Amino acid sequence: MSSLLIEGGKRLDGEITVQGAKNAVLPILAATVLSGGRNVVYNCPDLSDVSSTVEVLENLGCSVMRRGSILEVDSSNIDNCTIPDSLMRKMRSSIIFLGAIIARCREACVSMPGGCEIGQRPIDLHLKALRSLGIDITESHGYIHCKADKLIGAEIHLDFPSVGATENVMLAACMADGITTLENAAREPEIVDLQNFLNRMGAKISGGGGSVIKIEGVSRLYGIEHNIMPDRIVAGTYLVCAAATRGQIVLNGADSSHMSAVLNLLSDMGCKVWREKNRIALCADKRTIAPPCIKTMPYPGFPTDIQSPFMALTAISEGTSVFVENIFENRYQHVDELIRMGADIRVDGRCAVVIGKDRLCGAHVEAKELRGGAALVVAALAAEGRSIIDNIKYIDRGYEHIEKYLSLCGASITRRE
Ligand code: EPZ
Numbered sequence: 001m002s003s004l005l006i007e008g009g010k011r012l013d014g015e016i017t018v019q020g021a022k023n024a025v026l027p028i029l030a031a032t033v034l035s036g037g038r039n040v041v042y043n044c045p046d047l048s049d050v051s052s053t054v055e056v057l058e059n060l061g062c063s064v065m066r067r068g069s070i071l072e073v074d075s076s077n078i079d080n081c082t083i084p085d086s087l088m089r090k091m092r093s094s095i096i097f098l099g100a101i102i103a104r105c106r107e108a109c110v111s112m113p114g115g116c117e118i119g120q121r122p123i124d125l126h127l128k129a130l131r132s133l134g135i136d137i138t139e140s141h142g143y144i145h146c147k148a149d150k151l152i153g154a155e156i157h158l159d160f161p162s163v164g165a166t167e168n169v170m171l172a173a174c175m176a177d178g179i180t181t182l183e184n185a186a187r188e189p190e191i192v193d194l195q196n197f198l199n200r201m202g203a204k205i206s207g208g209g210g211s212v213i214k215i216e217g218v219s220r221l222y223g224i225e226h227n228i229m230p231d232r233i234v235a236g237t238y239l240v241c242a243a244a245t246r247g248q249i250v251l252n253g254a255d256s257s258h259m260s261a262v263l264n265l266l267s268d269m270g271c272k273v274w275r276e277k278n279r280i281a282l283c284a285d286k287r288t289i290a291p292p293c294i295k296t297m298p299y300p301g302f303p304t305d306i307q308s309p310f311m312a313l314t315a316i317s318e319g320t321s322v323f324v325e326n327i328f329e330n331r332y333q334h335v336d337e338l339i340r341m342g343a344d345i346r347v348d349g350r351c352a353v354v355i356g357k358d359r360l361c362g363a364h365v366e367a368k369e370l371r372g373g374a375a376l377v378v379a380a381l382a383a384e385g386r387s388i389i390d391n392i393k394y395i396d397r398g399y400e401h402i403e404k405y406l407s408l409c410g411a412s413i414t415r416r417e
Helices: 022-034 048-060 085-090 092-105 124-132 163-173 189-201 232-244 260-268 304-314 334-340 370-382 402-408
Strands: 003-007 013-017 038-042 063-067 070-074 107-111 136-140 143-147 155-157 179-183 204-206 212-216 225-227 248-252 272-276 279-283 293-295 320-324 344-348 351-355 364-366 386-390 412-416
Touching: 003 370, 013 402, 022 038, 022 048, 022 070, 022 092, 022 163, 022 189, 022 232, 048 063, 048 070, 048 085, 048 092, 085 092, 085 107, 092 107, 092 124, 092 143, 092 163, 124 136, 124 155, 124 163, 163 179, 163 189, 163 212, 189 204, 189 225, 232 248, 232 260, 232 279, 232 304, 232 370, 232 402, 260 272, 293 304, 304 320, 304 334, 304 351, 304 370, 334 344, 334 364, 334 370, 370 386, 370 402, 402 412
Parallel strands: 013 248, 038 225, 155 179, 293 320, 364 386
Antiparallel strands: 003 386, 003 412, 038 070, 063 070, 107 143, 136 143, 179 212, 204 212, 248 279, 272 279, 320 351, 344 351
16 A cells, blocks of 8 residues: 655645646547547656557457557457446446437446445436437346447437546437537546547537537548647646645646636635736645635536645645535545544535644645545645655545655655555
8 A cells, every 4th residue: 555655844836737627638539549540649647547448449359559758549450349347346437428329339238336435426317318319228137238229329418427428429420420519528538639630530520518419420530649638637736735835836737727616716815816817826825715605516616626725735734714615425535534633624525624723743644536545635735743654555646756756846755555
């Protein structure tokens, strides 16, 4: 089990180049299955979720070569349309392969993804939308069996703007017969990156980033090269680390247009924030002011993925904050660990009340899931004394070499295997 050792109390002061977005590269790697050719993905982050996705691609018959942040995927020889239980349990978000495999092979069989640390994670919206495209889907023995003689464009409405369901429809419909319109689509920037990738492959998709996406089916797609967008959640996390340590940071490669809710909140909390198209700077020379209420919402609302890092920041801000987690039902697992560090937090269902303290104390804590683990890093950097964070495999799923980047900014942080 790997751990992070952090000596808190050091002001961050430095520059970081933001990694490629995990939640953009995963669906884009799934999309490489559609081309039947050679695809090259640049700015691919070094994450365990990316490694798991490569395993899925190789399991399907793709050949994958990695050179640093460049990933080359040749999907000429797809000889399998099944994702086994072992791989689905490794990474439940492999469900976004469903649409791509069906579009390429006209059949697919994947193990039920099941829930995860942050919630039950149902896929009913995915399956209802895919059935609208003429796909016959049966669920038995823990597997989802899909078959379609042909895919037919349809008018689809999502009951909730699900990111994964939106991506699955885009992947399945881009080579269907006819036109698909998807209403109440997710509007996240990662959807736009996927649309751009697919259109460069030869797809005809418009409306990405809005609530209605139109997909005009084409007969085939071609392998291309693509540069992954920057990770807005990782960027926001590093800004919170600087704010928590009353430091300053420059983020190169960050796209500030994806981060309005986060940047506006940091300004409201008293941080000085400078934003350019591909660079963000933050300076926090005093204790932050607690925002009265933080509610997570679908994009462009406040992102659920950065709720826990902000909770760590409000734990040492001046005043009281109320959090409302509207997206996932179990996204407060970091609270008990923050309390071990001296935080004053009370949880009641989807709500959490945080009364800011002057300081936290270092402690031995445990990451329970990806973004909750990042929250513990924020708290440990600001806390007095030493912290040990166990189970950092969760953090490695979404943050590339976190200890390297933070050390470059002056943090005292080391990894212990
Ligand atoms: C994506 O998950 C992201 N993951 C999540 O990031 C992110 O938190 C989430 O979108 C919301 O922005 C990836 O992109 C790989 P959803 P996804 O479908 O697609 C309910 C991280 O930390 N729902 O938009 O699974 C669901 O239960 C991860 O990087 C259904 O009810 O999210 C949840 O309450 C965590 N039925 C809500 O919708 C469905 O069929 C949002 O889920 C699908 C979803």
